[in-house]
Amino acid sequence: MQTLGEFKLPxxxxxxxxxxLQPVRDTREKQIQLWKELILDYCRTQKIFIVxxxxxxxxxxxxxxxxxxxxxxxxxxxxxxVSEGRAEWLDKGRRKCLILWHRIQDWADLIxxxxxxxxxxxxxxxxDEIRSGIESRGTELHGMERTIxxxxxxxxxxxxxxxxxxxxxxxxxxxxxxx
Amino acid sequence: xxxxxxxxxxLTESGRPVLYSGEVECSLLSAxxxxxxxxxxxxxxxxxxxxxxxxxxxxxxxxxxTTDPSRFIPLSSIQQIFSTKKSMFHxxxxxxxxxxxxxxxVSESGRGSKSVVITLVMRGKTDPDSFxxxxxxxxxxxxxxxxxxxxxxxxxxxxxxSSLAVRMxxxxxxxxxxxxxxxxxxxxKTLQDAFQDLNALMSKAKEMVTLAEKMRLKLLSGSxxxxxxxxxxxxxxxxxxxMQDWLLSVGIVSPVTxxxxxxxxxxxxxxxxxxFVKKPLERAGxxxxxxxxxxxxxxxxxxxxxxxxxxxxxxSLWEKFDVSVxxxxxxxxxMVIQSKTHSDDxxxxxxxxxxxxxxxxxxxxxxxxxxxxLGVAPAMAKEYLLAAEGKGLVCRDVSPxxxxxxxxxxxxxxxxxxxxxxxxxxxxxxxxxxxSR
Numbered sequence: 001m002q003t004l005g006e007f008k009l010p011x012x013x014x015x016x017x018x019x020x021l022q023p024v025r026d027t028r029e030k031q032i033q034l035w036k037e038l039i040l041d042y043c044r045t046q047k048i049f050i051v052x053x054x055x056x057x058x059x060x061x062x063x064x065x066x067x068x069x070x071x072x073x074x075x076x077x078x079x080x081x082v083s084e085g086r087a088e089w090l091d092k093g094r095r096k097c098l099i100l101w102h103r104i105q106d107w108a109d110l111i112x113x114x115x116x117x118x119x120x121x122x123x124x125x126x127x128d129e130i131r132s133g134i135e136s137r138g139t140e141l142h143g144m145e146r147t148i149x150x151x152x153x154x155x156x157x158x159x160x161x162x163x164x165x166x167x168x169x170x171x172x173x174x175x176x177x178x179x
Numbered sequence: 180x181x182x183x184x185x186x187x188x189x190l191t192e193s194g195r196p197v198l199y200s201g202e203v204e205c206s207l208l209s210a211x212x213x214x215x216x217x218x219x220x221x222x223x224x225x226x227x228x229x230x231x232x233x234x235x236x237x238x239x240x241x242x243x244x245t246t247d248p249s250r251f252i253p254l255s256s257i258q259q260i261f262s263t264k265k266s267m268f269h270x271x272x273x274x275x276x277x278x279x280x281x282x283x284x285v286s287e288s289g290r291g292s293k294s295v296v297i298t299l300v301m302r303g304k305t306d307p308d309s310f311x312x313x314x315x316x317x318x319x320x321x322x323x324x325x326x327x328x329x330x331x332x333x334x335x336x337x338x339x340x341s342s343l344a345v346r347m348x349x350x351x352x353x354x355x356x357x358x359x360x361x362x363x364x365x366x367x368k369t370l371q372d373a374f375q376d377l378n379a380l381m382s383k384a385k386e387m388v389t390l391a392e393k394m395r396l397k398l399l400s401g402s403x404x405x406x407x408x409x410x411x412x413x414x415x416x417x418x419x420x421x422m423q424d425w426l427l428s429v430g431i432v433s434p435v436t437x438x439x440x441x442x443x444x445x446x447x448x449x450x451x452x453x454x455f456v457k458k459p460l461e462r463a464g465x466x467x468x469x470x471x472x473x474x475x476x477x478x479x480x481x482x483x484x485x486x487x488x489x490x491x492x493x494x495s496l497w498e499k500f501d502v503s504v505x506x507x508x509x510x511x512x513x514m515v516i517q518s519k520t521h522s523d524d525x526x527x528x529x530x531x532x533x534x535x536x537x538x539x540x541x542x543x544x545x546x547x548x549x550x551x552x553l554g555v556a557p558a559m560a561k562e563y564l565l566a567a568e569g570k571g572l573v574c575r576d577v578s579p580x581x582x583x584x585x586x587x588x589x590x591x592x593x594x595x596x597x598x599x600x601x602x603x604x605x606x607x608x609x610x611x612x613x614x615s616r
Contacts, residue, residue: 010598024568024569027574027590030592037594037595066578067578
C-alpha cells in the first residue's frame, strides 16, 4: 500500500478515474464522497488546516500513476466539503480553503475540556497560549489554526462560557473562562 | 373461399413482395379494387395496393387489414387487355381477360381452358393512362418467358436457399441494362442492328449472374469445403473477406424508385431497406452506422441512388411498420440502425468481460482498443462505452495520455471506511491486477 509520509493511502488512490471528475451522477457522487473522506483524514492526521487550490497539496497529485486533479475537480471536492460544513472558503476567489476536520462546535468542546483539565474554570489565558503554550502541548489544540481557534472561542463567548478581551495588539488577545 | 381463385403472393417480413429472379417492379398504385363483372363469385378485393412487375400484377392488402392474403395474377395468364372507356362519373377502370382452369381458378402457370374478364377500379388519384401504358408494355414484352427458360439452371442450384435466390444478384449492370432496354423499346424499330450489341451484353450479364450464383453457393457451403467439380483453379477465390466484400456489391434487382413507386416511394423504400439491412446487420453484430448502410444500400442499388435524406425518411418510417429493425439515436446524436433482437445487455456483457482482463484493469482501454475487440467502428465503440458509462459499468480517465475507460468500482467503495476492500469485488480484482504488475 502506498503512503504519503506516514499517511497510509487507500488502494483506489492509484485508480486513474479517481483523478478525473466523473460525469455520471451516481459515480460522481461516490467519487466526491471518497475524496471528502480522504481529504479530511489526511488533514486530520497531518494537522493541515488550509488547502490552497493552486498550491501543491500532496493528495491532489499522484506521481505513481502520473495523474493530477484539474482545478475544476479540486474546487468540486472542496465545495462539497464546504456545503457539508466541513470546510470554509477563505476568499471569494475560492483559492484557499479552511478544512474543519472538527466542526467549530467540536473544537469548542475540546477547548472546554482542555480548560477543565488544567483547572482553568475561572482562569485567564492568552489566545496564543492556547495554541502554543506548554499546557496545550500534546493535545489537539496545539498548533491549531488561529482562524479556527478564534471562531471556536467566539462560539463559546456566545454561549457565555468565556469572555474575550482585547489587548493592545492582536497578539495579546486573551480569554477569561467562566465555566 | 372465393379468394382462393387467385394464387397467393409471398411477402418478405417487412411486407415487400418476394420477386422472381429477373422480375422488376414497374409501377405501384394504391387504392385499387379488383372484381369480375361477369362472375359474381370472383373475389372482390377492395383498395389494395397494386404492383405491376414485368411478370405479375401483385395485389397487396391495405396495411390495416393485414390478415387478407396477398394475391397475384401472372401476366402470362392475360389473354387480352381491353381498351378503356373514359367516363367523367366513374373512377377509371381497366378490363382484361384472364385464362382460368375449368373451376374458374387463375393458375400460377397462367394456362387454362376457360377465361374470365377482370376489372381493376382505380380509386386513387393516380394517373391511369401511364399505368395502362406500362401495363401494355410489360405484357407485350413477355419477360417471364425469358427468365423462365434462363433461370432453369440457376434456380435449380439455388434451391437450398429459396429466399436468397429470389434476391439474386445482378450486379449494378442490371440497372444499366434495364434502362437501356427501356430506351430501346421506345426507339424506332429500324435500329434493330443495335440490338445485337445489346444482346451480346445481355448474354454477358447472364454469365455474370451465373458466376455470381456460383460464388455465392461456394461461400454458403463454407470456405473449407471442396470446390465444386466445374470450377478450375482460376476460380479459386481469395480470402473470405474478399468474398464478403464482393457479396456486399450484390445488387438489388428491383430497386424501389420514385418513378415506379410515386407517392408510395418512401413507404416502399423503407420496406425494401428493412429487408436489405438484415444481412449487413448480422455481420456487424446487430448494430450498424447510418453512413455504412447508406454506402452499402446505394452500392447494391447500383444505378438508382438515393439521397441521405431519403434514407433517413425511410428509416424513420420503420416505426410505423412491423419490421425487425429500428433507428436509434445516441445521446451524442450519432444515428445507427439496430435490429430489435439486438440487446445492449449483450454488448455490455462483452464490454464487462473485456474490462476485467488484467491488461484493461491496469491500463484501461481506449475506444479504438474496444473497437478492435468488439469488431465495430471506433466511433461506434465509443458510443457503446459512453452508454456503458451512463449505466455505471465503466468510468473515464482523461489525462494527457488520452481518453480511456476503466471498469467502474466506485459504487462498491464505502466512504465510511475508505480502506475497506470487499472480497470478490471488482475492487479486489483490480487491486490484485495492479499489484501483480
